[in-house]
Amino acid sequence: MSSDSPQATIECSTEERDDIVNENGEMNAMVNRLRSSIEGVQNSFSTIYSTLAINLKRSFEMIQAMNSMMEQFLLSNIHIKIDAQDDSIPCLLTIIISNTCQFPAQKASCNLMFRKKGEDEEAIIKIECIDSIVQGIKNSNNSNSGLKSSSPLSIFVPKPCIGSSTSNALFTLPPQTQIIEKVKLVPSELAQIIG
Incomplete structure (x- = not known):
């Protein structure tokens, strides 16, 4: 019986390691999913800010052109x-x-x-x-x-x-x-x- 005892302890340690490996694998998979979600959100915000900056620049240029056109119209009259x-x-x-x-x-x-x-x-x-x-x-x-x-x-x-x-x-x-x-x-x- 004393010879079986150490083997039982070893088997138990192997099961615990498997559980820990499985938990680590699940945890790594969850961290990877979370990382990809955050990267996707960052990319979305980056695209939104780029589009917003382009639209604001175009709006500003259009306002400047309209002001210049109105000034020329007024001066010509x-x-x-x-x-x-x-x-x-x-x-x-x-x-x-x-x-x-x-x-x-x-x-x-x-x-x-x-x-x-x-x-x-x-x-x-x-x-x-x-x-x-x-x-x-x-x-x-x-x-x-x-x-x-x-x-x-x-x-x-x-x-x-x-x-x-x-x-x-x-x-x-x-x-x-x-x-x-x-x-x-x-x-x-x-x-x-x-x-």
């Missing part, structure tokens, strides 16, 4: 006409800025700059606004498009000044509207002046 009556001193400059499109021109600003012909230095000219009117543009029936005339502050010359006039004031030019501004120019000397 802003017209500036200048009429100088230089037969007397002071010279009278009439400036008409028209917005012929259906959108307002917002955050606009204007400036007048003068220099002597052939020179880079500014010409010394006294600038004074005589009249500034905002009104609707006349349509084909020669009637104003609904906006009544008003006299705002000058968009070019906030107050009488000497030299170039730069107004920091921003204004909005409503759709189908024009600003007519008359400015008096008194040069300090007789010379050809570029404005």
